Amino acid sequence: MKTLFADKTRALFAVLGSLLILFIAWPLLRTVTSSSPAVLWQTLLDEEVRDSIGLTFYASLVATGIAFVCGVPLAYLLARADFPGKWLVEGIIDVPIVVPHSAAGIALLMVLGRRTLLGQAFGLFGLKFVSAAPGIVAAMLFVSLSFLVNAAREGFEAVDPRLERVARTLGASPWRAFWRVSFPLAWRSILSGIILMWARGLSEFGAVVILAYHPMVAPVLLYERFESFGLRYSRPVATLMILICLATFAALRLTAHSSPPRSGGFGDN
Amino acid sequence: MRDCGSVQVRNLWVDLDEFHLRQIDLDVAAGEYFVVLGPTGAGKTVLLETIAGLHQPRKGCILLDGRDVTNVPPERRGIGFVYQDYMLFPHLGVAGNIAFGLKLRRMDRNAIEECMTGISHLLAIDHLLHRRPGTLSGGEQQRVALARALVVEPQLLLLDEPLSALDPGMREGLQRELARLHRELSTTTVHVTHDFEEAVALGDRIAVVNEGRIVQVGSPEEIFRKPDSEFVARFVGVRNIFRGEIRPGEDGYQVLHLDGVEIAVVTNLVGPAHGSIRPEEIVISREPLRSSARNSFRGRIVNIADRGTFVYVTVRIPPDFTCIITRRSLEEMELREGLEVYVSFKASAVHIF
Numbered sequence A: 001m002k003t004l005f006a007d008k009t010r011a012l013f014a015v016l017g018s019l020l021i022l023f024i025a026w027p028l029l030r031t032v033t034s035s036s037p038a039v040l041w042q043t044l045l046d047e048e049v050r051d052s053i054g055l056t057f058y059a060s061l062v063a064t065g066i067a068f069v070c071g072v073p074l075a076y077l078l079a080r081a082d083f084p085g086k087w088l089v090e091g092i093i094d095v096p097i098v099v100p101h102s103a104a105g106i107a108l109l110m111v112l113g114r115r116t117l118l119g120q121a122f123g124l125f126g127l128k129f130v131s132a133a134p135g136i137v138a139a140m141l142f143v144s145l146s147f148l149v150n151a152a153r154e155g156f157e158a159v160d161p162r163l164e165r166v167a168r169t170l171g172a173s174p175w176r177a178f179w180r181v182s183f184p185l186a187w188r189s190i191l192s193g194i195i196l197m198w199a200r201g202l203s204e205f206g207a208v209v210i211l212a213y214h215p216m217v218a219p220v221l222l223y224e225r226f227e228s229f230g231l232r233y234s235r236p237v238a239t240l241m242i243l244i245c246l247a248t249f250a251a252l253r254l255t256a257h258s259s260p261p262r263s264g265g266f267g268d269n
Numbered sequence B: 001m002r003d004c005g006s007v008q009v010r011n012l013w014v015d016l017d018e019f020h021l022r023q024i025d026l027d028v029a030a031g032e033y034f035v036v037l038g039p040t041g042a043g044k045t046v047l048l049e050t051i052a053g054l055h056q057p058r059k060g061c062i063l064l065d066g067r068d069v070t071n072v073p074p075e076r077r078g079i080g081f082v083y084q085d086y087m088l089f090p091h092l093g094v095a096g097n098i099a100f101g102l103k104l105r106r107m108d109r110n111a112i113e114e115c116m117t118g119i120s121h122l123l124a125i126d127h128l129l130h131r132r133p134g135t136l137s138g139g140e141q142q143r144v145a146l147a148r149a150l151v152v153e154p155q156l157l158l159l160d161e162p163l164s165a166l167d168p169g170m171r172e173g174l175q176r177e178l179a180r181l182h183r184e185l186s187t188t189t190v191h192v193t194h195d196f197e198e199a200v201a202l203g204d205r206i207a208v209v210n211e212g213r214i215v216q217v218g219s220p221e222e223i224f225r226k227p228d229s230e231f232v233a234r235f236v237g238v239r240n241i242f243r244g245e246i247r248p249g250e251d252g253y254q255v256l257h258l259d260g261v262e263i264a265v266v267t268n269l270v271g272p273a274h275g276s277i278r279p280e281e282i283v284i285s286r287e288p289l290r291s292s293a294r295n296s297f298r299g300r301i302v303n304i305a306d307r308g309t310f311v312y313v314t315v316r317i318p319p320d321f322t323c324i325i326t327r328r329s330l331e332e333m334e335l336r337e338g339l340e341v342y343v344s345f346k347a348s349a350v351h352i353f
Helices: A008-034 A037-045 A047-080 A086-098 A101-112 A117-124 A133-157 A161-169 A174-202 A206-211 A218-229 A231-258 B044-052 B094-104 B109-122 B138-150 B168-185 B196-202 B220-225 B230-236 B327-333
Strands: B007-016 B019-028 B033-037 B059-064 B079-082 B156-160 B188-193 B205-210 B213-218 B240-248 B254-258 B261-265 B271-277 B283-285 B295-307 B310-316 B320-326 B340-345 B350-352
Touching (some): A037 A047, A037 A231, A101 A117, A101 A133, A161 B044, A174 A231, A206 A218, B019 B044, B033 B196, B044 B079, B044 B156, B044 B188, B213 B230, B240 B261, B240 B320, B254 B271, B261 B350, B283 B327, B295 B320, B310 B327
Parallel strands (some): B033 B188, B156 B188
Antiparallel strands (some): B007 B019, B007 B059, B205 B213, B254 B261, B295 B340
């Protein structure tokens, strides 16, 4: 009974579902096909466009790196340990998903702005957030870390704790048991979280635009072109971004799926 | 020869989620095969994991070879652990699993190779080394898990229901394998099970646990001949268990020799073994029976235990056979202690293990 149109109910569900798929695919397809390859090539030669795309990728990568270093250990703790206030920590991790991203930008500005304590402290090391790349990283990190932490937590939860226990009896310290057993077994979930978070960071507009309008990340550039020159001029930039993001996303998903097999859990095929 | 250690557990209390161990005291001698027997949920796994150092006890202490290891982390205790469901590392091949502990010890490649060859030969898993754990049968996986635990030469081997996940045929094979390994390596072993026959077949001594407490410790004989509580009696059941030697017999039967009695049995085992007969399989009669039962012995009733509708009658051949009959049969046959009777049972009623 795996047939799509096995009965009327399924047929109805299929129709309803395809409306959504069409709703996503149609505008994307329309945008992608609206600009000729020549125009796209020209857009790619535009230094401003290239710089902003480069900056977007780079900033999102740095944000994902920070989330990896601090978020994977956190995810492991959430999967393995019980502690008072765990529910609160889990809630905090999910908050960025539910707050409006422009509000997140304002909130970050309140602590990382030029005149704030933190802003000044970082200033001593020559690190400024407002209208600077670190601000973009901070904004991306804030709004997308939930994806990585949650995916990694699910990955660790799928690893039987007794595998770690066996590793311990075989002579592994907790540190080595983590690196030799839990991490490799959760790797596929973590990788899938990395991809999701990175892609989410690439597309961030709301929080970034408040912290750093300049230097412009691609979504901000797109917005600016639309505001200043209208649909006609913003379209090729949009097309280019959609294509690049789709291509990277597809490539990463493929690599993630061809990584070595592991047992159970999130992202398994 | 490897060193093997004794284990002492002193007044151990553990609280872990819904499991509680209370006042556990155990003495396992060096080289002993010790079985912890108890129903599911009695806290047996928690006891093993606590001995391995995977849980911190609330109070009490654990001594390995006389050394207090209560606060020593598991990686420095030198204890091998095998779980019921193998717990092989799925991201490593069979060879990678076995070499796991050796690599942690930073042994060089040649030494690792040598240890691997030795242990895989001992467990007859040479041909599996290049496979992935997921492609192995349950019995093969458990052999690999044993190899992984034994290759680092632990002072103590802990087995958590190692046979329970296997199908009956494999279980018998692996059970004999465990006995053989223990004879060859004499590693002190603590084996947890809920299966009484497994416990009898393997254990030098048995500790019966229930609801987080040890209720009786003794040799297998003591446990089933003299259960010292209602729980042990019920859990173990009334059984006729004999230890003897199986020799080839005639007409396709084997013969279990014990205490001068020869019992015809059906098995393909030879050598030392146990046989058990359920009390309800034994027919008791005042005259010799002409029946299809291969085994018939004359003996004297030494005990009649009234259990309401049923009555347990113990007949000394020797050894003692306990049979179960209805109160009505008892009255009809006018059985009483001291009376000479015949007991008969089929060769196929004897379970050999």
